[in-house]
Amino acid sequence: MGKIRWGVIGAGGIADRRTIPGMMLAGNAELAAVMEINMDLAEKCRAKWNCPRAYDSEEKLLADPDVDAVYIASPVVLHAKQAMMAADAGKHILIEKPLAMTSEEGQKVLEHCEARGVKVAAGLMMRFGSYVQVMKKAVAEGKIGRVVSGYSQFTCWYPDMPGVWRQSKKSGGGGAMMDMGVHCIDLMQYVLGAKVRQVAAFHDTLSFHYEVEDSSMVMLRMDSGAICVVQSNFNIPDEAAKWRLEFFGDQGRLMGENVIGQVDGGTLDALFLGPQGGYDAVQNVKDAKGETIDVEFGNCYQREIESFSNSLLTGAPLEAPASDAVQVQRVMEAAYRSNDTGRIIDL
Numbered sequence: 088m089g090k091i092r093w094g095v096i097g098a099g100g101i102a103d104r105r106t107i108p109g110m111m112l113a114g115n116a117e118l119a120a121v122m123e124i125n126m127d128l129a130e131k132c133r134a135k136w137n138c139p140r141a142y143d144s145e146e147k148l149l150a151d152p153d154v155d156a157v158y159i160a161s162p163v164v165l166h167a168k169q170a171m172m173a174a175d176a177g178k179h180i181l182i183e184k185p186l187a188m189t190s191e192e193g194q195k196v197l198e199h200c201e202a203r204g205v206k207v208a209a210g211l212m213m214r215f216g217s218y219v220q221v222m223k224k225a226v227a228e229g230k231i232g233r234v235v236s237g238y239s240q241f242t243c244w245y246p247d248m249p250g251v252w253r254q255s256k257k258s259g260g261g262g263a264m265m266d267m268g269v270h271c272i273d274l275m276q277y278v279l280g281a282k283v284r285q286v287a288a289f290h291d292t293l294s295f296h297y298e299v300e301d302s303s304m305v306m307l308r309m310d311s312g313a314i315c316v317v318q319s320n321f322n323i324p325d326e327a328a329k330w331r332l333e334f335f336g337d338q339g340r341l342m343g344e345n346v347i348g349q350v351d352g353g354t355l356d357a358l359f360l361g362p363q364g365g366y367d368a369v370q371n372v373k374d375a376k377g378e379t380i381d382v383e384f385g386n387c388y389q390r391e392i393e394s395f396s397n398s399l400l401t402g403a404p405l406e407a408p409a410s411d412a413v414q415v416q417r418v419m420e421a422a423y424r425s426n427d428t429g430r431i432i433d434l
Contacts, residue, residue: 109388232338262299
């Protein structure tokens with residue numbers, strides 16, 4: 088099998104901490120070029136990863152004939168412009184979420200890429216978590232019966248910092264939900280194989296002083312009938328965090344603790360009970376122990392890069408198509424409208 092030659096636009100931040108290390112582990116990918124607006128930073132990144140070339144503009148990187156695909160990890164406000172430039176240059180695209188500042192802008196990116204014949208995937212790398220995959224399979228096989236309830240919480244400590252783009256509506260589009268909750272909303276749909284039908288939400292800035300929300304709760308009614316809750320926060324200390332992904336059905340449960348995040352890990356309490364009998368008026372809660380499901384933890388970013396590279400090399404369907412990210416953004420926009428209007432929003 089050949090290798091996809093990658094260029095990275097926005098090589099600092101998450102790219103340097105997570106995605107490039109995953110790329111270096113991928114058997115069907117290699118790093119060909121990096122780009123940062125400051126050439127000193129670009130050169131520092133090039134040297135760190137023993138990369139052939141460094142650039143200080145996306146135009147220069149996209150003109151490189153030795154780049155087959157680009158990973159875009161710049162501030163959200165730049166995503167649409169850079170993605171369409173990449174498509175014009177004939178480069179396939181893996182782009183961090185959200186795809187653009189609005190779902191309407193994201194849809195234009197999708198249409199532009201389709202017209203240019205390039206594939207575009209979204210950085211929904213939590214789909215590649217070991218226990219996430221187990222949960223998806225268990226739900227699909229009916230192991231917990233009909234899923235009636237879902238819950239997810241994803242948080243970080245993100246205090247006021249001057250000049251940080253994620254704390255600005257103009258450059259980031261939103262706060263805790265846009266940055267953290269996006270993964271949880273996506274996973275609710277991905278694991279259940281269902282789409283959001285109705286949204287109700289509350290957002291606020293409770294602890295800090297920036298203009299985006301540091302606290303968010305979104306309630307989702309899925310087209311499968313399941314009712315789900317997503318909580319995302321910028322104001323819970325990292326030491327206190329318990330990143331949860333949970334599903335309850337009429338025949339069991341899947342309770343994942345720390346199974347989401349940037350590192351593949353955590354624990355899963357899986358209880359498969361089968362069909363239930365009549366009503367128990369006593370309702371003595373039994374401490375039923377769940378099954379232990381063995382998994383082989385890995386690197387979600389490596390799997391993300393390998394999956395997209397494999398799709399480019401073999402024509403296999405994308406595991407995280409960018410169209411899914413646009414749909415999730417429509418859900419988030421509905422959640423913001425719900426908070427602002429005090430209404431349940433139909434999708």
